[in-house]
Amino acid sequence: MTQHRRPAGLKLAVLALPTIAALTLVGCGASSDATGGQTQEFSLTFATSNTVESPYEALAKQYMETFPDIKITLNPQPNDSYDQVVRTQLQAGNASDVLVTSPGSASGRSILPLVDAGFLEPLGESAAALVPEGSEELFGPNGEVYGLAPEITVVGLVANDTAITATNTAFPEDFAGLLAQCGPLSEEGKSLFAVAGSASPNTGLLGMQLAATRVYAQDPAWNEKRSAGEVTFADTEGWQRALEAVVLMKDAGCFQGGAEGAGFDGVTKALVSGSSLAAFIPGPSNKQLKSTAEDQDFEVRVLPSEGGPSEDFIYASANYAYSINAASRNKEAATAFLEWLAEPEQTKAFAEIDGALPVTGLEGYDFENSAYKNVAELILENRYAPLPNSEWANASVYDELGSGVQGLLTGQQTPEQVLKAMDAAWDQ
Amino acid sequence: MTATSQSTNHAVNRPVHEQTRTAQASGSVHRVQRMRGPDRASKRKWGLEFGHWWWALPGIALVFAVHYMATGIGGFFAFTNWSGIGSFEVVGWKNFEAIFNDPTKIRSLGNTLFFAFGSVLLGNIMGLLLALALNRVVKTRYALRTLFFMPVVLSPLATAYIWKFIFDYEGPINVLLNAIGAGHLAKPWLADPQWAVWTVLVVLTWSSTGFAMVIFMAGLTSVPVEVEEAAAIDGANLLQRFHHVTLPALRPAVAIAMTLGIVQGLRVFDPIMALTGGGPAGATETLATEVYKQAFALGNFGGGAALALVLAVIILFFAVIQQRLTRSNPED
Numbered sequence: 040m041t042q043h044r045r046p047a048g049l050k051l052a053v054l055a056l057p058t059i060a061a062l063t064l065v066g067c068g069a070s071s072d073a074t075g076g077q078t079q080e081f082s083l084t085f086a087t088s089n090t091v092e093s094p095y096e097a098l099a100k101q102y103m104e105t106f107p108d109i110k111i112t113l114n115p116q117p118n119d120s121y122d123q124v125v126r127t128q129l130q131a132g133n134a135s136d137v138l139v140t141s142p143g144s145a146s147g148r149s150i151l152p153l154v155d156a157g158f159l160e161p162l163g164e165s166a167a168a169l170v171p172e173g174s175e176e177l178f179g180p181n182g183e184v185y186g187l188a189p190e191i192t193v194v195g196l197v198a199n200d201t202a203i204t205a206t207n208t209a210f211p212e213d214f215a216g217l218l219a220q221c222g223p224l225s226e227e228g229k230s231l232f233a234v235a236g237s238a239s240p241n242t243g244l245l246g247m248q249l250a251a252t253r254v255y256a257q258d259p260a261w262n263e264k265r266s267a268g269e270v271t272f273a274d275t276e277g278w279q280r281a282l283e284a285v286v287l288m289k290d291a292g293c294f295q296g297g298a299e300g301a302g303f304d305g306v307t308k309a310l311v312s313g314s315s316l317a318a319f320i321p322g323p324s325n326k327q328l329k330s331t332a333e334d335q336d337f338e339v340r341v342l343p344s345e346g347g348p349s350e351d352f353i354y355a356s357a358n359y360a361y362s363i364n365a366a367s368r369n370k371e372a373a374t375a376f377l378e379w380l381a382e383p384e385q386t387k388a389f390a391e392i393d394g395a396l397p398v399t400g401l402e403g404y405d406f407e408n409s410a411y412k413n414v415a416e417l418i419l420e421n422r423y424a425p426l427p428n429s430e431w432a433n434a435s436v437y438d439e440l441g442s443g444v445q446g447l448l449t450g451q452q453t454p455e456q457v458l459k460a461m462d463a464a465w466d467q
Numbered sequence: 468m469t470a471t472s473q474s475t476n477h478a479v480n481r482p483v484h485e486q487t488r489t490a491q492a493s494g495s496v497h498r499v500q501r502m503r504g505p506d507r508a509s510k511r512k513w514g515l516e517f518g519h520w521w522w523a524l525p526g527i528a529l530v531f532a533v534h535y536m537a538t539g540i541g542g543f544f545a546f547t548n549w550s551g552i553g554s555f556e557v558v559g560w561k562n563f564e565a566i567f568n569d570p571t572k573i574r575s576l577g578n579t580l581f582f583a584f585g586s587v588l589l590g591n592i593m594g595l596l597l598a599l600a601l602n603r604v605v606k607t608r609y610a611l612r613t614l615f616f617m618p619v620v621l622s623p624l625a626t627a628y629i630w631k632f633i634f635d636y637e638g639p640i641n642v643l644l645n646a647i648g649a650g651h652l653a654k655p656w657l658a659d660p661q662w663a664v665w666t667v668l669v670v671l672t673w674s675s676t677g678f679a680m681v682i683f684m685a686g687l688t689s690v691p692v693e694v695e696e697a698a699a700i701d702g703a704n705l706l707q708r709f710h711h712v713t714l715p716a717l718r719p720a721v722a723i724a725m726t727l728g729i730v731q732g733l734r735v736f737d738p739i740m741a742l743t744g745g746g747p748a749g750a751t752e753t754l755a756t757e758v759y760k761q762a763f764a765l766g767n768f769g770g771g772a773a774l775a776l777v778l779a780v781i782i783l784f785f786a787v788i789q790q791r792l793t794r795s796n797p798e799d
Contacts, residue, residue, distance in 0.1 A: 297636025
């Protein structure tokens with residue numbers, strides 16, 4: 040009998056222990072919920088991709104220094120997997136209280152699909168006041184705002200002006216001059232542009248920048264028309280010319296050797312070494328490059344248009360935003376943090392740390408002593424638009440553009456094929 | 468009543484688990500069954516099996532909950548338009564229609580089969596040659612075996628990045644070509660539409676050769692030296708001995724190496740993602756890389772799940788073939 044009772048007791052113990060443990064845990068959770076009101080503690084998730092100081096981290100630390108009774112738990116995530124991590128955490132209900140998102144619908148962290156799924160909390164007047172003109176629809180539906188824009192990101196070229204000076208030539212002023220300059224540079228073993236052909240985000244930027252003057256400067260409402268089905272990529276002459284320009288640039292020797300297989304590391308290396316003079320990367324990269332090569336001068340420039348300086352057009356918009364998780368239990372503390380971030384001192388500090396333009400007070404900004412002096416006129420004359428892909432139907436359209444431009448560089452695809460693939464992705 | 472029948476009746480009246488214990492103690496269940504007639508034997512057999520099955524229950528439940536239930540739920544999403552967040556609708560076979568109507572997905576399917584069969588074929592040939600070379604005689608064979616098996620042990624992602632550096636436009640291969648005056652042959656190997664698939668195949672073959680080598684070396688141990696010596700005495704040359712003595716003995720090893728290699732090759736993901744990311748312009752895209760892109764990068768979880776289901780069916784097909792080829796008893 041003893042032999043029989045012992046296993047039975049053991050079985051009971053085996054069953055009872057996890058049950059008690061589970062009940063204890065549930066009890067702890069319930070207790071936490073019961074007290075669960077607003078606390079002076081919240082968490083912040085943001086993307087990071089290099090060792091340069093993150094403005095999200097810097098501002099959070101500054102906030103904790105200013106308000107010592109508040110604790111922010113920082114959750115930096117690798118940029119490559121950021122979208123996936125944030126979506127999974129939001130879906131699972133364990134995302135941070137404050138998240139870094141992107142206006143529009145172009146990526147996994149974009150505000151509009153996250154709002155559609157009910158994951159974000161609407162923000163107040165201070166966030167609405169920072170929405171750049173013309174970008175209202177990217178920050179939320181029905182006039183509501185779900186993201187606080189911390190800076191304006193100019194997306195054009197980042198050029199190594201020290202290397203340009205060393206070539207004893209001026210940076211070209213129009214597209215014809217650009218093509219003419221590529222050949223001689225190529226013969227010297229240099230290239231006008233460095234492209235990360237194997238990185239879709241970079242080839243996509245190249246394609247979009249060529250479309251700036253050919254499509255969006257002439258028809259700012261092109262995206263709305265595409266959404267309404269009034270136009271297509273394949274039938275738009277501007278888009279055809281934009282992608283044909285990629286082939287023209289390739290044939291003229293504008294890109295570095297092996298550009299079709301290069302990565303972002305290759306672009307950085309080419310720019311810093313001066314073997315390439317410019318790259319299609321976001322403006323804030325100028326600061327990161329400067330930190331790598333302090334003896335060189337990196338400036339933000341616009342890709343020369345076919346019609347010269349008078350027709351130049353650039354992209355500038357708030358590419359990232361702070362949002363509050365709708366399921367957050369610390370909304371009050373999170374909202375207070377965002378209110379603080381919206382103050383001019385903080386927006387200025389954020390832009391300075393990141394090497395971007397401040398989201399407010401551009402009229403009084405000292406362009407002459409910044410990396411943005413060559414694009415000051417375009418910004419002040421309002422000759423810019425938000426990055427077009429932020430208004431595209433889904434992330435696949437931009438992926439098709441990026442992959443297609445690589446196909447143009449390798450000769451695998453024609454502009455017509457790429458544009459048709461973009462249309463197919465839009466309509467899927 | 469004889470002493471034997473009394474003993475039998477006593478045994479029948481005992482609880483089943485005690486009988487079981489007795490049967491196990493006696494060393495043969497069948498002997499006990501023969502002693503007590505068919506009905507009672509079947510009861511005892513059930514009791515015995517039930518006892519074993521009961522102990523496996525937590526494990527079985529865990530496998531079902533963690534593996535099969537998750538797979539089943541994933542399979543369900545293949546019939547929805549879920550983006551990965553929020554609500555979804557059931558769309559029937561629409562995702563599968565989209566896959567088979569999209570030339571890029573068909574190309575991915577073709578690439579998947581090409582890489583799986585190509586790497587298995589080349590890996591097995593290389594593995595067999597290495598196994599034959601390192602089977603006997605060579606003094607450094609133990610060190611060489613370790614060296615050739617190492618790619619199997621190393622992280623595929625880490626080694627893929629090393630290969631990426633080697634095949635880079637400014638990498639050692641092109642530097643060497645330039646140094647010997649063959650600079651015109653230098654190219655971005657991983658971004659060249661003609662060369663990219665072959666470059667990836669080289670890396671996959673390199674990583675699968677060691678695995679095939681080990682299987683063939685195990686198979687070679689079953690080849691009797693006496694038979695080989697007899698064949699040699701009978702005048703068979705090296706090729707004839709390989710063809711008529713070694714290869715027939717290696718047939719089970721070939722079946723295992725081929726089928727396991729194909730199943731591994733069909734689901735290969737990290738080396739391709741690290742080497743080319745599926746490029747240039749989709750030239751090296753496989754079903755596995757497409758699954759990742761659709762489900763996690765492009766917010767088309769339903770489409771990604773459908774692709775994963777297609778890949779799972781293909782792998783299942785080859786896994787069943789492997790099971791049939793490698794089962795030792797034809798009556799199993």
